[in-house]
Amino acid sequence: MSQSKICVPVTTRGNYGKFKSVMQAIVEHPGLELQLLVGGGALLHKYGDFVEDGELGGFEVESSLYFLLEGENPITMAKSTGIALTEFTTAFNSLKPDVVLTIADRFEELAIATAASFQNIPLAHLEGGEVSGSVDESIRHAITKMSHLHFPASEKAAERIQKLGEPADSVYPVGATSLDVINNLDMDDMESVESELRDKGVGGSVNLHQDYLLVIQHPVTTEYEKNREYIDETIQAIDDLEMPTVWLWPNMDAGSDAVSKGIRVYREHSNQEHIRWYTSLPIEKYGKVLYNSACIVGNSSSGIRESSYLGVPAVNIGNRQQGRHRGSNVVDVPHNCQEIKAAISQQLDHGRYPPDDVYGDGNSGDQVAEILSDYEFSIQKQLTF
Template identity: 30%
Template sequence: MSQIRKVLALTGIRSEYDLLFPLLKRLNAAEDFELGIVVSGAHLTPLHHYSVHQIEQDGFHIVAKIESFIWSDSVSAKVKSIGLIIQGLASVLAEEKPDLMIVLGDREEVLAGSMAATYMGVPIVHIAGGDQTDPSEGDVDEEVRHAASKLSHVHLTMHPAHSERLMNLGEEAWRVHTVGNGGIDRLASENGISLEQLAELLGPDVKGQYVIFIYHPLSSAIDMASKEVEIALEALSELNVPVFIGAPNSDPGFTKVLDVLDKFASKPGFHLYRNLPRAAFLTLLKNASCIVGNSSLGILEAPYLGLPAVNVGERQRGRISGRNVQFVNASFNEIKAAVQKALFDKGFSEQAIEDRYVYGDGQMADKSIEILRSLPEKTRLLAKKHIFHA
């Protein structure tokens, strides 16, 4: 039997953990890997209903919990949170001495984890690097994603164009692998709960046509977030279709967004849910008629389901997307027209299913674990060469 590799995975929020889950499950079951989870951020807060409990229920070994969430809408709170994660990881990495550390995406945990692991001499596996967004006013996630990639040693990307972008940034080709989006693994392999069970949780509106609304604040436009949410929900209120509203992430601006969501949740036809069990959310997503807002779900996972998506505002602009997506400004009329098209235009519904495999075919975990098995020894992984193109 080959040597056992010790792997730590860092997770800070439910949405990112759900994308990691298929690979973590495979690693946890493999005899040639020893997996430990480092939990931080929103997982440990009431805002996300202590989603650390889901990780425990999934049977993973949590090696450390790093309390890093600061309840504030300020950008400075986010910076302080990064510092807390780095401090916590310094002790964890010194004690655990992993062979690899896995991070995913472009949140603050990824940057903090990549910085700490680099200084501690731990090779980093970065999932979902090389992606690109292009909001007109900028977004810190873009800089964080690419900074984490340059600190990382192995890249598991969601799309061939992302792999090409990383190599254009100077990453060696042997370190870069296109594997797809782990979220699609879950859509392909998990059934969720029954519609009757979902109705018991959320009410009878789930048995007909309905819309999911999820909106996260954009770092460069915090003050606009609550206004954009109000405009979008006012537009949806005129369509007489039930709306199931998800809570925002923990980025600056989230408390003002929550205030607006709470206001609409008291109106007929609007339902606010917070941190639904994974199986319940899967059923909610699979039976939806449209997803509205600015969540990456509309770009990354919805195409696989043929689910129409209306992306409101600047967040997610510039990303590779399927024909299921309509990008609109935060305009009452644009949002209303786009959702009407998604719900009632049969031709649009038919084209939405045509780009199912934009971000993979549900084999991300299988591909990734074989890549991790084939990696060279630690010393070679750490010896990065940056290929600068003339």
């Protein structure tokens, strides 16, 4: 029996965490063959070069693709998308996959979807149908309309995909694949995490056996000019609280340079011994850091999705996750120092929440692989209304 070649492009450490269980299930499935591409921020030290650090879990990489331009502004983001389109077009032409698997809403994922669609390669899409702020909203739905098979993370997202005119028999709400890795972690085993934090971070030291905050704030692409102002409000709130904090660097979206500059200025001119800074953390260690934190603060989707599954209190700042379905563990605030501090204090007083399975139960990878092996793709797409 011939195997279907499933091409998985990994462009960030975060997306690797979401793809990992799916890739493992593909490797283990007798009817499927994995083609792994690595590119973008996944190859750059400033975003945590996990490929160089040997954190790809033994998966064989078919090709490495460089497409990111420096600057982290709207112009470089648009141009990087164009370069990514060229690079992935060439890679797909060489590998000739049977299916390309894309995910969510990043700008390079739009290039991946376009490269596959224009070459008549069936496209499967993880995490479509969700509502959020920023340009991510537009990108996600554009990818949905180019995709032939859909793996949304929730039932509500599945309903939206069908309302966009996609056939019901192409939509499989399997849950959030990132939960698969987290579901299998020993959350009480913090020894390896403590080693990671000690050896790779910078700044003060954080005792992971006491209450600490986890902060992740990415740029808001549709509010590009305000990103420095936004990060300064968050920095002031965390500085005022003086609570031990694990802080992860922003992603590579437009506005990242302003967020990074705000952090660098703070680090150079302030006493921040209560904060430990990291470019990123592997999903196996990040999951434990999130689970054991007293509260996650910022605007990452992790503060909506994984925190809900784990019952971790979350303070979501601003519009980046606007409209995304959330559990009862999330408190929403604007980019205002005083309101951020008040919300954090409120969440610390509340403590942990009951786990919520709105984004699945942590068993998605095997479902995705099985559906990929059986699904009969049709390149021709047509609205259902």
